[in-house]
Amino acid sequence: MGLSETILIKLDDLAERHEELSVLLADAEVVADRERYATLSREYAELEPIIAAYRSLRSARLELDEATVLEADEDPGIRELAREDSARLRADLEAIEARLGTLLIPKDPDDERNVFLEVRAGTGGDEAAIFAGDLFRMYARYAEESGWTVGVLSQRPGEHGGYKEIIARVEGRRVYSRLKFESGAHRVQRVPETESQGRIHTSACTVAVLPEQDAIEALDIDRADIRVDTFRASGAGGQHVNKTDSAVRLTHLPSGIVVECQDERSQLKNRARAMGLLQAKLLDAARSEQRAEQAETRRLLVGSGDRSERIRTYNFPQGRVTDHRVGLTLYKLDEIIAGGLDDLIDPLAQEHQADQLKAVTGGASGA
Numbered sequence: 355m356g357l358s359e360t361i362l363i364k365l366d367d368l369a370e371r372h373e374e375l376s377v378l379l380a381d382a383e384v385v386a387d388r389e390r391y392a393t394l395s396r397e398y399a400e401l402e403p404i405i406a407a408y409r410s411l412r413s414a415r416l417e418l419d420e421a422t423v424l425e426a427d428e429d430p431g432i433r434e435l436a437r438e439d440s441a442r443l444r445a446d447l448e449a450i451e452a453r454l455g456t457l458l459i460p461k462d463p464d465d466e467r468n469v470f471l472e473v474r475a476g477t478g479g480d481e482a483a484i485f486a487g488d489l490f491r492m493y494a495r496y497a498e499e500s501g502w503t504v505g506v507l508s509q510r511p512g513e514h515g516g517y518k519e520i521i522a523r524v525e526g527r528r529v530y531s532r533l534k535f536e537s538g539a540h541r542v543q544r545v546p547e548t549e550s551q552g553r554i555h556t557s558a559c560t561v562a563v564l565p566e567q568d569a570i571e572a573l574d575i576d577r578a579d580i581r582v583d584t585f586r587a588s589g590a591g592g593q594h595v596n597k598t599d600s601a602v603r604l605t606h607l608p609s610g611i612v613v614e615c616q617d618e619r620s621q622l623k624n625r626a627r628a629m630g631l632l633q634a635k636l637l638d639a640a641r642s643e644q645r646a647e648q649a650e651t652r653r654l655l656v657g658s659g660d661r662s663e664r665i666r667t668y669n670f671p672q673g674r675v676t677d678h679r680v681g682l683t684l685y686k687l688d689e690i691i692a693g694g695l696d697d698l699i700d701p702l703a704q705e706h707q708a709d710q711l712k713a714v715t716g717g718a719s720g721a
Contacts, residue, residue: 357451361458365408372401404457411450418443459710464565465531470634471504471563474519475512476539478557481546483512485668486559488691489540490520493533495693502526507615507627521613523566523627530565535679535702537563537665544670554671558664564634575636581605582625587616604628611635666698680705 357365375398378384384391421443424436473490475482497504503525510518524533541558584599601616602624613635615628667676668687675690676683680701684690690698 357454361454364458365404365411365454368401369405369408372398372405375401404454407450407454407457411447411454414443414447414450418447455711456707459707462531462534464534466528467530467565467567468523468525469530469533469563469565470507470521470631471524471533472519472521472561473517474560474562475517476558476560478542478555480512480514480516481542481555482516482557482559483518484514484516484546485540485542485557486518486520487512487516488542489559489561490517490522492691492693492695493524493536494522496695497524497526497529499693500526500529500532502529505617507617507631508613521631523631530563531703532699533563534565535699535706536561539664541664541667542670543667564638566630567633567637575606575633579607580632581607584621585616600624602628604632606632606636609636609639611639677702 375394378394379391379398384394418440421436421439424432425440427433427436471490471493473486473493475486478485494504505523505525507521507523509520512518539558539560541556543554543556545552546555581604583603583605585601585603586599587601600619600621601614602621603612603614604625605612611632613628613631615624615631618624618627665677665679667678668691669676670687672685673687674683674685675687675698677698682698682701684697686694686697
């Protein structure tokens with residue numbers, strides 16, 4: 355039991371910084387500088403729970419040292435009380451160390467961001483497109499239950515229902531933190547409506563979840579590298595279909611990345627949304643290069659859409675869903691397809707946190 359020496363040194367440094375911030379926040383010049391005061395206040399607030407837990411750790415360790423000494427006392431009654439205190443304090447220390455480990459896990463800077471959600475049909479023909487429609491509706495229902503809003507940016511309907519491809523923007527609180535584990539290949543096993551002999555088919559779709567980036571953090575995209583095409587919006591008719599060329603397609607010439615948006619009536623709004631999507635795709639491509647050597651994040655990347663590549667399988671005949679990354683199988687497919695994703699997302703988030711905690715503590719103990 356115990357945190358590594360490296361972690362304890364880091365905690366000492368954080369305690370010194372916390373004390374320094376306390377002094378700075380009482381300085382009249384700092385208080386007068388609103389921007390600096392706000393920045394330092396945020397840092398102080400972020401450190402507060404860590405330092406509180408660290409103080410509890412140090413206090414519990416001192417008490418344990420004292421109890422350990424008393425375990426050798428000549429008085430049997432004192433020895434018994436000391437052993438009881440030692441057992442309690444060791445349990446307290448274990449809980450405090452676990453809490454500190456969690457508090458020290460680096461926050462994902464993208465967790466609070468909105469996302470671009472992309473669902474594409476993979477192998478399986480018409481059935482894959484139908485399944486892509488099922489997946490998108492699943493995410494849309496989950497978003498609705500979470501209080502988020504979903505806006506479709508572009509779509510290519512399948513010939514017999516569903517989508518060959520659909521891209522949407524999901525906006526709300528901590529969207530990326532909940533959906534980031536959905537990226538990858540999703541496999542379905544069921545009897546398609548078009549199957550006359552009742553045979554079970556296996557099809558696949560790919561899902562990509564990209565965090566939307568703030569304009570201030572955007573890559574410096576040379577406008578000369580972007581070809582802009584406008585066209586008339588297409589769809590099922592009604593108020594969302596324009597009679598003017600309001601839809602926008604952007605092609606990033608160096609990378610070949612193409613994005614489009616036709617959701618808004620205004621060409622200006624569509625262009626802004628498309629630029630946001632292009633920005634996210636370019637940033638994702640750059641980050642993917644950096645993550646190439648990190649095996650842990652590789653499992654989150656989208657596969658080719660082949661049936662053999664999958665993060666999750668939806669088996670309709672057996673009513674089960676299996677997430678292959680954490681070996682989780684749930685026999686509540688109808689509930690999940692209806693948007694009940696928390697039972698799948700929570701274990702993935704916990705596994706991710708456990709992996710991060712292991713990386714922070716280095717799997718070492720002592721001190």
